[in-house]
Each structure stands twice: as structure tokens, then as C-alpha cells.
Amino acid sequence: FNTRVCVLYFAKSAELSGVREELLQVDTPINSQDLWTRLLGQHPRLLRVLQGHVVLAVRHQYVAIDDQEALTLRDGDEVAVVPPLSGG
Amino acid sequence: FNTRVCVLYFAKSAELSGVREELLQVDTPINSQDLWTRLLGQHPRLLRVLQGHVVLAVRHQYVAIDDQEALTLRDGDEVAVVPPLSGG
Amino acid sequence: GCVTSLPLGASKKGRDIFKLSHHRLSVEDVVAAVGSASCGAISLFIGTTREDQSESGKVIGLEYEAYEPMVQSELAELCRRLRARWPDLAHICVHHRLGWVRVGEASVVAAVSSPHRHDGQRALVCLLDGLKANVPVWKKEVYEDRKASWKENAE
Amino acid sequence: GCVTSLPLGASKKGRDIFKLSHHRLSVEDVVAAVGSASCGAISLFIGTTREDQSESGKVIGLEYEAYEPMVQSELAELCRRLRARWPDLAHICVHHRLGWVRVGEASVVAAVSSPHRHDGQRALVCLLDGLKANVPVWKKEVYEDRKASWKENAE
DSSP, X not given: OEEEEEXXXXXXXXXXXXXXXXXXXXXXXXXXHHHHHHHHHHOTHHHHHHTTSOEEEETTEEEOTTOOOEEOOOTTOEEEEEOOOOOO | OEEEEEEEEOHHHHHHHSOSEEEEEEXXXXXXXXXXXXXXXXXXXXXXXXXXXXXXXXXXXXXXXXXXXXXXXXXXXXXXXXXXXXXX | OOOEEEEEEEOSSOEEEEEEESSOOOHHHHHHHHOOTTOOEEEEEEEEOOTTOOSSSOEEEXXXXXXXXXXXXXXXXXXXHHHHHOTXXXXXXXXXXXXXXXXXXXXXXXXXXXXXXXXXXXHHHHHHHHHHHHSOEEEEEEETTSOEEEOOOOO | OOOEEEEEEEOSSOEEEEEEESSOOOHHHHHHHHOOTTOOEEEEEEEEOOTTOOSSSOEEXXXXXXXXXXXXHHHHHHHHHHHHHOTTOOOEEEEEEOEEEETTSEEEXXXXXXXXHHHHHHHHHHXXXXXXXXXXXXXXXXXXXXXXXXXXXXX
């Protein structure tokens, strides 16, 4: 099953991908690792630098890359790439 | 040996003694308990209420009433009656 | 607009007030936001960029960005946890800068009001720990030579 | 005059600034007093009289008095101890009201600046603990019927 999600890139991930926001076709359900792999296919430069230092946020909830749970995505869902935080 | 110290009363002790400041003849050296007894002789109402709830300050240093050390006082030294603190 | 004000509604015990702003933060505004006739204690924290903070050169300022709706939801969740731990907390307020912040200007002002001082002071420590650990905000240091590097919170 | 300003001179690491005032305290002034280009963290506390604080009736205000020279010496000693424990502390400032303080007005504003947040927050807790335990200041609550009672710090 194919759905179109809205991917948001922040901070270093926006610099590396060259975009802040894009629509992306993904199969659903999908686990976090496969979602990340899909983003890497789109933006290979993300891999080198952020691998191991990034989490995703799906519908405003953090999801670790190695989380095995299958995510059921719907059209328009927000997926965000979250590099290490540095607020405050 | 007789000396004249300046006794300061604060908060409840000022209300009980009816004065905020007075000159007082005391024998020196004198320990804290005898100094307190001298103040009580001057203002008997102090005793009832503050006994067990007061310390003295001699030349800006706190001295417990039951401190046994002999204090050598000089003319003009400040002795303060310090009821329980409530700053802040 | 430049300012995102996110009043999250009142809990039984008090208000949670979050604001992301491209303008100078006002300590007075944050104090006023947590002020309460029934609360004796306001604990407040101001975080400011230090001069000569970096090994990569002289820092002239910071560039902040945030995932704004998730800042709101994460701060709300953080406040729920604080209120569970310290049920007497009255109001909680966080103002955070976005965009360009010069060295010496506050990037965050946070405050908690509480009937008793120790509760508020402890909650404020946890509020800032949680802010740094979980709230999606990022900064990069910008140096005299205009180079920049994204920072990472140690905590 | 009404205001006793007691700048105690600079230690190697920073300033200790104490003020006893018969006028409204200014949070801005305290923030400015501890501001420092090299310090990222300002931890601040505001203590305010609560409404309906007492069992003896509705509190309308407080009357404060102090043993002023000893306030100075005790706060200086307190700051020496804080600086021994947290050597990185920058500036320490305490403004305390004297005389008549209406309910809702701040009676104390205290702040500490430090390079790192946790040091400053911990030092501020101890500063206020020490202030309440050792600094010769007294308050009495004044009630609607003009009766009054001297308070005693629990801590």
C-alpha cells in the first residue's frame, strides 16, 4: 500500500538534504529503519553524517531508527528528521 | 572590670523590651549566659517569651546563650538580641 | 508572524505558557506570566550565549530553529510530568528565541511559580533538563569568519 | 536614606551585591547586576508574600526589619561558602525589602550567574537556605484587623 507523507528536515539534516520539506511516496505499514532507508535513498549524504545520531518523529512522536514497530502512515502524515537537539 | 556596651533589640525582642537600643554597664569578661541574665534583669518580660528561642550577636558574630566562652567586651561594642529569623 | 504564542490551556493547578520568538525575550513578561496571588515563590532561569564559548573561533551569535508544533507538544508533555511530580506547581512559562541571536542576548527564559520555594526550584531544574533533552530546537554557532557549526546538548 | 546598598567588593571570580531597600524591588536590576559576558546561566528567585497565608486572618502585608551591618557580614560569609563549593560562580546578588511590604509585592529577589546552569541553580538554593537560616532579617505578618505576628523560618 502506497501513501504520500510530508517529510520535514531540520538543522544539519536540512543542510545535508538541501531541502526543508518534501512529499515522499512510501509503502505502509513501514518500520522506522525502512523509513530511514527510504530517506537515505532520497538523500544519500544524510547517511554518512547522521547515521547513529538521528531519530525520526512521526506525527509529532519520536521514533528511534531501530524501533521495530510497524508504522501505519496516512496521506499527509508528518515525518521529521531530528538530528541531535541543542535547544536552551 | 566594667564596660559600657550598646545593646540592640530586634523584632519581638524590641517589642518586649520596649527599646530598640540602649547603653548598658556590664562586667567583662562575661559569658553569653551571664550577659543574657543581665539583659533579663533589665527587661524581665524578655525571659518568659524568648527564653530558648534567642541567640545573641556580639560584634556581629552569633553567640548561643549556652556558649561557655568568656567574652571580653569593650566600650561601645555592639550586642544584639536576635530572636528567630524570618527573612526571605 | 515572527512570534508563535502557544497558550496550552489551563490545567487544574495552573497555566503552561510557551512562546517562540524572533525578538528579544523579556524577563518581565515571563515573571508576569507565572505571577500568582497564591504563590510565594517564582524560580526563574535565563540562558544566554557566552562570549568565547567555542574552540572554533569567536562566536558572534547563534541561529536557532525549531519544529514548532512539536515544541508545543513536547513542552506540554514535560509540564504534565512536572505537575505529576510536584502537584503544587502553579504556573510554568518558557520563552525561547528563534532565528538570529547575538552573543549576550538571552536564548531562553523559563520560570515556575509554586507555593513553596524548593518545589519550584527543583521543577525548574527538571524543566530545563527536559527542554534540552526532548524539545526539538536546534542552534548553530556562527563565528567571526561566518562559518558555523550545529551544536549538540550534552545533557 | 531608605536604601542601603552594600557592594562588598569583587572576589577573584565575581561580585557579591547586596541591597536592602524600602522600595519595590526590580527584577531587571538584579538580572543586570549578575549579567556577565562570560556567563551563560542566570538563576533567579523571587519571593513574594502570598495571599491568605495565615490562620490568624487575612494578611494585608508584612513589616520587615534587619540588623543591617550584620546582614552585610552574614551574606558575605554565605557567598564565601558558596564560592568555595562552586568555584565557577560569577556574580551573586540579593535584594531584600525592608519596612512595609504589601501582599503580592516581592520581598526578596536573588540571583546567581554561572558558566554552567546546574552550578548556579544549586548555589541559588543554598543561597536562599542560608539567607533564611543565618541572615538577620525579621518579618511580621499584619492582618486586616491590624493585629500582627512575628514569623519564624521553618528552614
